Amino acid sequence: MIHMVEKPRILIIYTSMSGNTEALARAIADGARHGQNVEVEIKRAGEVTPQDIARAAALAFGSPTYFSYMSGELKSLFDGSLPFKEHFEGKPAIAFGTGNGGQLKCIESIENILSYFGVRFVQKSDILSAGLAVQGAPDAGTKRLAAQAGKSLTEAGVRYVCEKAKQEQGIVIGEHTAGRDEKAMRGP
Numbered sequence: 763m764i765h766m767v768e769k770p771r772i773l774i775i776y777t778s779m780s781g782n783t784e785a786l787a788r789a790i791a792d793g794a795r796h797g798q799n800v801e802v803e804i805k806r807a808g809e810v811t812p813q814d815i816a817r818a819a820a821l822a823f824g825s826p827t828y829f830s831y832m833s834g835e836l837k838s839l840f841d842g843s844l845p846f847k848e849h850f851e852g853k854p855a856i857a858f859g860t861g862n863g864g865q866l867k868c869i870e871s872i873e874n875i876l877s878y879f880g881v882r883f884v885q886k887s888d889i890l891s892a893g894l895a896v897q898g899a900p901d902a903g904t905k906r907l908a909a910q911a912g913k914s915l916t917e918a919g920v921r922y923v924c925e926k927a928k929q930e931q932g933i934v935i936g937e938h939t940a941g942r943d944e945k946a947m948r949g950p
């Protein structure tokens with residue numbers, strides 16, 4: 763039997779009070795959608811439903827640093843997602859954060875929880891991989907690095923969907939047979 767499935771969805775989740783983390787989320791989203799046959803959605807953590815996570819092919823989670831940790835809003839999403847761990851398992855993911863020097867602590871706190879949820883990290887953030895751990899507002903160079911991370915996230919999301927499709931013979935994605943060729947997911 764042949765099934766039609768939707769375009770891979772890349773979901774970028776963030777919280778932000780003064781706009782720094784939102785700007786980073788938007789830069790990641792720009793890279794994620796650039797030239798790719800995918801749907802990229804940006805949502806505030808408080809608006810994310812379990813169905814959003816379940817439908818996503820790849821996930822990004824970002825927060826400002828508060829007291830060397832992620833925001834309460836993002837932590838609440840994770841707490842509320844505990845009964846839905848399987849929606850995360852095996853999916854490509856990245857964490858991103860902004861702060862005034864302590865942003866790596868924030869990212870580590872997100873990555874710790876994502877490890878528990880069983881995601882596959884596309885890129886982990888450390889002091890050398892600027893673009894995801896950002897001091898203050900992202901500048902143009904930082905946005906370019908963030909966009910590259912977004913692109914890698916999309917590529918990993920497409921691979922994830924293709925792997926899943928290959929497990930079920932005859933699945934067609936758009937006009938292409940995904941099980942035959944990963945390029946089918948990438949569009950023109």
Ligand SMILES: Cc1cc2nc3c(=O)[nH]c(=O)nc-3n(C[C@H](O)[C@H](O)[C@H](O)COP(=O)(O)O)c2cc1C
Nearest residue numbers: 778779780781782783826827829830861862863864
């Ligand atoms: C209550 C509060 C606590 C903060 N705690 C930290 C902190 O522990 N470490 C740090 O590096 N920055 C800290 N910051 C700075 C913010 O993380 C930083 O300004 C961030 O970029 C804000 O993101 P936003 O513009 O997306 O809201 C704190 C800010 C506030 C308001």
